[in-house]
Amino acid sequence: MTVQELPGAGASHRATPPPAWRPRTEAAPLLPDPEPYRVLGTEAAAGLDPELMRRYYAELVRGRRYNAQATALTRQGRLAVYPSTVGQEAAEIAAALVLEEQDWLFPSYRDTLAAVARGLDPVQALTLLRGDWHTGYDPREHRIAPLCTPLATQLPHAVGLAHAARLRGDEVVALAMIGDGGTSEGDFHEALNFAAVWQAPVVFLVQNNGFAISVPLAKQTAAPTLAHKAVGYGMPGRLVDGNDVAALHEVLTEAVQRARAGGGPTLIEAVTYRMEAHTNADDATRYRSDAEVEAWKAHDPVQLLENELTARGILDEQGIQEARDAAEAMAATLREGMNADPVLDPMDLFAHVYAEQTGRLREQADQLRAELEAEDDA
Amino acid sequence: MSTVTRPGVKPATMAQALTRAMRDAMAEDPTVHVMGEDVGALGGVFRITDGLVKEFGEDRVTDTPLAEAGILGAAVGMAMYGLRPVVEMQFDAFAYPAFEQLISHVAKMRNRTRGAMPLPITIRVPYGGGIGGVEHHCDSSEAYYTATPGLHVVTPATVEDAYGLLRASIASDDPVVFLEPKRLYWSKAQWSPEAPAAVPGIGKALVRRTGTSATLITYGPSVPVCLEAAEAAREEGWDLEVVDLRSLVPFDEETVVASVRRTGRAVVVHEAAGFGGPGAEIAARVAERCFHHLEAPVLRVTGFDIPYPPPMLEKHHLPGVDRILDAVARLQWEN
Ligand SMILES: Cc1ncc(C[n+]2csc(CCOP(=O)(O)OP(=O)(O)O)c2C)c(N)n1
Numbered sequence: 001m002t003v004q005e006l007p008g009a010g011a012s013h014r015a016t017p018p019p020a021w022r023p024r025t026e027a028a029p030l031l032p033d034p035e036p037y038r039v040l041g042t043e044a045a046a047g048l049d050p051e052l053m054r055r056y057y058a059e060l061v062r063g064r065r066y067n068a069q070a071t072a073l074t075r076q077g078r079l080a081v082y083p084s085t086v087g088q089e090a091a092e093i094a095a096a097l098v099l100e101e102q103d104w105l106f107p108s109y110r111d112t113l114a115a116v117a118r119g120l121d122p123v124q125a126l127t128l129l130r131g132d133w134h135t136g137y138d139p140r141e142h143r144i145a146p147l148c149t150p151l152a153t154q155l156p157h158a159v160g161l162a163h164a165a166r167l168r169g170d171e172v173v174a175l176a177m178i179g180d181g182g183t184s185e186g187d188f189h190e191a192l193n194f195a196a197v198w199q200a201p202v203v204f205l206v207q208n209n210g211f212a213i214s215v216p217l218a219k220q221t222a223a224p225t226l227a228h229k230a231v232g233y234g235m236p237g238r239l240v241d242g243n244d245v246a247a248l249h250e251v252l253t254e255a256v257q258r259a260r261a262g263g264g265p266t267l268i269e270a271v272t273y274r275m276e277a278h279t280n281a282d283d284a285t286r287y288r289s290d291a292e293v294e295a296w297k298a299h300d301p302v303q304l305l306e307n308e309l310t311a312r313g314i315l316d317e318q319g320i321q322e323a324r325d326a327a328e329a330m331a332a333t334l335r336e337g338m339n340a341d342p343v344l345d346p347m348d349l350f351a352h353v354y355a356e357q358t359g360r361l362r363e364q365a366d367q368l369r370a371e372l373e374a375e376d377d378a
Numbered sequence: 379m380s381t382v383t384r385p386g387v388k389p390a391t392m393a394q395a396l397t398r399a400m401r402d403a404m405a406e407d408p409t410v411h412v413m414g415e416d417v418g419a420l421g422g423v424f425r426i427t428d429g430l431v432k433e434f435g436e437d438r439v440t441d442t443p444l445a446e447a448g449i450l451g452a453a454v455g456m457a458m459y460g461l462r463p464v465v466e467m468q469f470d471a472f473a474y475p476a477f478e479q480l481i482s483h484v485a486k487m488r489n490r491t492r493g494a495m496p497l498p499i500t501i502r503v504p505y506g507g508g509i510g511g512v513e514h515h516c517d518s519s520e521a522y523y524t525a526t527p528g529l530h531v532v533t534p535a536t537v538e539d540a541y542g543l544l545r546a547s548i549a550s551d552d553p554v555v556f557l558e559p560k561r562l563y564w565s566k567a568q569w570s571p572e573a574p575a576a577v578p579g580i581g582k583a584l585v586r587r588t589g590t591s592a593t594l595i596t597y598g599p600s601v602p603v604c605l606e607a608a609e610a611a612r613e614e615g616w617d618l619e620v621v622d623l624r625s626l627v628p629f630d631e632e633t634v635v636a637s638v639r640r641t642g643r644a645v646v647v648h649e650a651a652g653f654g655g656p657g658a659e660i661a662a663r664v665a666e667r668c669f670h671h672l673e674a675p676v677l678r679v680t681g682f683d684i685p686y687p688p689p690m691l692e693k694h695h696l697p698g699v700d701r702i703l704d705a706v707a708r709l710q711w712e713n
Contacts, residue, residue: 133492134486134489134490134491134492135490135491135492135494138491138492138494138495139458139491139494139495140494140495145458146487146490146491146495150478150482150483153451153478153479153482153483155451156447156448156450156451156452156454156455156479157451157452157454157455157458157483158455159448159451159452159455160451160452160453160454160455160456160457160458160459160463161455161456161458161459162455163452163455163456164455164456164458164459164460164461165459167411167437167461168459168460172459174455186447186475187447187448187451187478187479189445190443190445190447190448190451191448191451191452193443193445193448194442194443194445194448194452197443348492351492351493352488352489352491352492352493353488353489353527353528354488354528354530354552355488355496355550355551355552358581358627358628359628359629359631359632360628360629360631
């Protein structure tokens with residue numbers, strides 16, 4: 001075929017327009033507000049529900065005490081390690097309290113407190129870190145997935161579970177928690193994409209506490225905010241003050257309700273700060289200044305709520321004292337529980353690898369049993 | 379092997395038997411869901427899920443986004459909620475992005491939760507070479523799976539086993555990596571889809587051919603090769619037994635050990651690289667348990683320890699009849 005013979009060639013040539021195209025989703029409604037949403041210290045605080053806020057206050061005080069007690073247990077060698085959530089209690093607790101009984105929580109390794117706020121026994125919540133069993137509780141009983149150590153990998157589980165529940169006609173929402181660093185992992189991307197494509201009833205809560213161990217957010221992402229990442233997947237992104245428990249409650253509740261009503265997933269970034277080191281094994285002075293920590297101290301989640309509630313006459317000295325007493329009692333029980341030496345059966349090593357033990361494992365179990373008997377005889 | 383005629387027996391391919399296994403499992407149990415890349419309208423790139431979406435709908439036969447970790451991770455969550463996902467990985471080498479989910483979660487969830495949360499997931503992986511595939515389409519990845527406690531690893535070599543083992547895998551309360559020898563997809567046998575043979579169960583090896591001179595221990599795509607080698611060996615005066623493992627984890631030591639004790643000689647044959655391959659484990663176990671019955675060291679015939687070669691060279695890499703016969707010849711026959 002010569003050039004002249006090409007269809008459309010010659011004087012009559014006109015370029016055809018590309019076939020009709022339009023974006024799949026409108027971007028603007030998905031975009032997060034430029035400022036983290038706040039309630040405490042603003043006009044909006046006038047509408048607070050006193051009952052709910054007193055409950056939140058008691059949980060925050062208890063959460064702070066829990067963190068202190070768990071950290072003390074690492075110093076006594078009772079816990080191998082504890083990733084503290086001092087400064088992040090508001091997000092931890094709101095994540096647990098916005099869920100209904102049939103909903104599921106998918107916590108990361110840092111979110112012991114969220115699990116406890118959801119009703120998990122404080123001692124059971126710490127067995128992973130004590131080192132007797134990976135998961136010291138039955139996930140189905142509390143609808144709390146195992147605390148997840150590999151970063152972001154629990155997010156696709158949350159999507160799958162929420163999707164399965166919806167296929168079965170159950171009104172179940174899954175709330176998955178993750179840190180700012182974890183948002184760089186591939187599983188974060190795959191989970192958000194799946195959730196949006198499937199319109200799965202999932203809420204993703206990112207606690208942006210400033211650092212992934214020592215690495216600041218600026219070295220983790222070039223996105224305007226982590227909440228902006230939502231737009232690329234076609235779900236709403238929400239930015240919220242992670243130390244403002246009233247704001248968290250509102251934003252999380254709205255996302256949970258939308259998910260339950262079939263409106264699909266939401267990505268929420270809670271802007272907060274990790275007041276203590278990554279874990280007791282970390283030296284935070286190597287990567288951040290005292291001045292930065294001090295600035296965040298002035299925005300403490302427990303104090304913020306206490307100030308608001310006392311100023312509004314929702315909370316008095318007696319209420320504060322009651323919350324503290326309840327927290328002390330919890331700490332005493334936790335101490336006691338953790339100081340009791342766990343009774344472990346080494347034969348359990350072979351108990352839960354497969355539904356039916358393989359011949360290989362039976363052989364190895366026999367070997368260990370013989371070693372234990374020999375030890376006893378000696 | 380059996381020539382007994384059964385009603386409805388007709389030629390069927392391994393691919394058809396696999397499809398039938400999923401279809402029957404889905405019809406019997408509404409919690410069985412099939413998911414993966416292109417498994418819906420297309421029926422999978424190998425057409426193994428052909429027709430399932432028409433019969434069971436998109437809620438149960440789901441074209442997922444293209445993301446292997448996402449697919450397997452979502453399957454974990456679905457299994458946590460009581461479903462039985464059957465996941466298709468498009469090709470052996472494209473299952474690797476999902477390894478984090480597989481190893482950290484699929485294999486460990488039962489153990490991490492102290493038995494409270496078993497994950498009945500079947501992961502179907504078309505594997506192995508011999509089809510002239512371009513790179514990343516021909517890996518024998520079984521060693522990665524067998525090295526991971528908490529997973530079952532099975533691989534059929536016949537049409538009948540393809541059906542039976544896949545049914546057993548879907549019914550298993552533990553995760554099963556179901557390796558499909560892709561070059562056997564179109565192999566045919568007389569088979570009755572109306573009255574499929576009994577499900578063999580996971581963890582049972584089978585003596586495919588009895589013999590007295592030596593045992594060839596093999597699985598998946600190498601089974602037909604070994605059977606061919608055994609036929610050829612008759613001309614050399616050797617009467618070879620062929621054991622098809624069918625299941626790598628659990629490993630049916632008893633069947634293997636009994637065979638080698640009978641014959642006194644053994645060669646392990648597989649396509650995967652030899653170093654650290656399943657054959658190393660099997661040879662070690664045979665040596666441990668059959669030492670006094672062995673007339674010769676246990677030998678291995680495997681793929682070379684190289685990344686899977688380009689199609690025009692694969693015939694030099696794959697263990698074939700001649701290489702197997704050479705190994706048998708090296709089994710120190712006294713003359
Ligand atoms: C896949 C993976 N890579 C690395 C680690 C080691 N690690 C544990 S916590 C952590 C930092 C996580 O930071 P972030 O997601 O911001 O959560 P935060 O600890 O601040 O709550 C790292 C790198 C891990 N647990 N998993």
